[in-house]
Amino acid sequence: MQENKKNRYMTVFLLLGICTAVFVILNICIGSVRITLPDMIKIFTGSGDDETLKRILLDIRFPRAAAVLILGGALSLAGYLLQTFFNNPIAGPFVLGISSGAKMVVALIMVFLLGRAIRVTSGAMILGAFIGAMLSMGFVLLLSNRVSSMSMLVVSGVMIGYICSAITELVVTFADDADIVNLHNWSRGSFSGMTWENVKVMAVVVFMTFLAVFLMSKPLDAYRLGDAYARNAGVNLRLLRVCIVIFSSILSACIVAFAGPISFVGIAAPHLVKRLLHTAEPIWMIPSCFLGGSVFCLFCDLLARTMLAPTELSISTVTAIFGAPVVLWVVAKR
């Protein structure tokens, strides 16, 4: 029986890996300018001579696909951490207002600095988003002490999200025309305009956080038993809680800083992966959940770019279409 289980986990893991690879290739090849597979291979091996194709592939499509892969995984992992933390299957960075908090602070920074013609670096964006995420998280934590019911916690989170969004809208309304275009696209969530510079920064931040979370998989497993039994197993609950809050906030912040708030992936992806795996053990869930989020976002971004091309849909529109039914399913199942 144990062997069967391991085989299943490995199969799912492999399947997700293959899906990720396939979708990365699809995302690179499909678009307003179609790139064929042989063309792509040529460009990668350096023998391609079409300079336009090369620029499209290397400077636009490839970094974008890489960013979607990294941020999609981060989003899913952040959702999984928050669901574990609150013991609530529909918790996630978007639902709990953490994304919106991050968005608010980033919008404030952007308007303030861009208005003074100061370039905003990736690092500053992440830091701003992290502060915003922690602010929202702080409020949610304060409320979670007072409201014990899981649905009320989500309602509180949604309210915090609305407040932050309202403030963001207010800021955007008073911003200069030039800023608005930038801000508006970003505040609705989009993976467009990713540069290699962005990808490098997010890869480092997300990879480090992923590693830290993966190293926590044993205490996380005990945490899921409930406080009393986790404590009895010798887990330092306070330290673990602080770690979960910080890591999920870093992940959420990183996503918002680069792609804006993206809805539903954080709930839908972990849940679907859990169903596939037939286990909720962190040691398997953490890596699978990351890949699951990547696949989900790669798929959604592909549709966002191509469905109504040349107009690009906001990514949240697509993730909501596929993610929200999953959330409804989770709620109905309880």
Add this chain to the structure above:
Amino acid sequence: MKNYYFSTKKMCVGYDGKPLIKDMEIQLPRGEILTLIGPNGAGKSTVLKSIAGQLRLLGGKVYLEGNNLSEMKAGELAKKMSVVFTEKLRAEMKSCRDVVATGRYPYTGWFGVLSKEDERIVDEVMELTHITDLGGQEFERISDGQRQRVMLARAICQEPEIVVLDEPTSYLDIRYKLEFLSILQEMREKKGLTVIMSLHELELAKIVSDKILCLRGEYAERFGTPEEIFKADFMEQLFGMNESSFPGNPKLLAYIRQMMEWR
């Protein structure tokens, strides 16, 4: 203090800084069973949680082999003490065997992977507690009584020297109540397991316990052997019940009389 495996000194327990029971003095040699009895709301659970280090003491100290429990490392304590509480254990998508295996947590490595030896112990304990058949079933889908037995297996799997149980027999039918207690006694005889638990069934408490602690009101009322505790005036003292309780219901009264006589 040194002669006892478990002891408390002026232990004061309660919630939110409000003391419920003060100045508790308990001494228990290794391999003895201590049972807490008392009416609802007397603080049995509070005392057990405090003893297990789950609730902060409002005063006094708890000693395990002469070591102050609050100064022990969490990982070290986990190897010596395990618990079965009334608080539900959450086990999303875990089989009963998985739940029992969580008892190995203090012994496994960084990623919590079970060794062959761990697997062997899990199987052995499931055998001992007669739950081998339940192994493959999902923990969330079995009955409360079955769950209780899996929880005991989990606690034993942790290979503790002392186990703390809060009303462990409450969901069990009479057969499993006796089986549960006989397992505890077997563990005590074979491995010198020390047990601290609360029970509502006074007749069982009398048979299985080495020591009884009566809780009622601000101080622990009495502490002693069953013979010392279960005396004629006991029911009236502890539960505020006598022959004039429940007038107009002869059957209930007869039952009470019988219990009093039995004592």
